[in-house]
Amino acid sequence: MTKHEIEILNVMRSRGKTAMNIALALQISVNTVRSYIRRHPPEDAVRIECRQCGKPILQVKGRKAKYFCSDKCRNAWWNAHPEKVQRKAYYHLTCEYCGKEFISYGNRKRKYCSRPCYADARRSHPVSDTLRNAG
Incomplete structure (x- = not known):
């Protein structure tokens, strides 16, 4: 690319x-164009280090903050630091079959505390009993 093309590229x-x-x-x-942009980051970019491996990462102003250089590093870091995960979707519910209190993560519409309660509830459901006797 010529200097003139680079100037136009930067303006655009x-x-x-x-x-x-x-x-x-x-x-x-x-x-x-993509290669040039990758090799020449904006001047207002800040360099920080990956939380997992320490590799430098470019932080571009006005974009979402990056903390990891790759998905591999992100997954490794979160697996090594489970205490840092902020789990906010815990729900305290009561099982419709056995009446036992249980905690559900991420699903407030759960009805049963376990698969056996779900299966037993299906087997002993009054509607299904009426249907069996009618046929």
Whole structure:
């Protein structure tokens, strides 16, 4: 790319244009534009380190904060630090079959405390008994 093309690319990039739009305007490959953008991050980007491996990460202003360099590092870190997970969706419910109190995570509409209670409730349901006797 020429210096003139790079200047145009940077102006279009600062105006929020996509790599595809820039490539079409400059009549160059979109991969060339993407490579340039990847190798030349914005000047207001801040470098931080990955929480897991310490590899540098570019933090771009106005975008969601990044804490990990990859999904592999993110998964490894959360698996090593389960105490940091903020689980907020615990529900205290009562089993419709046995009456036992139980805790459900993420599902407030649960009716039964276990699979056996669910199965027993299905077997002893009054509607199904009436249907069996009618046939």
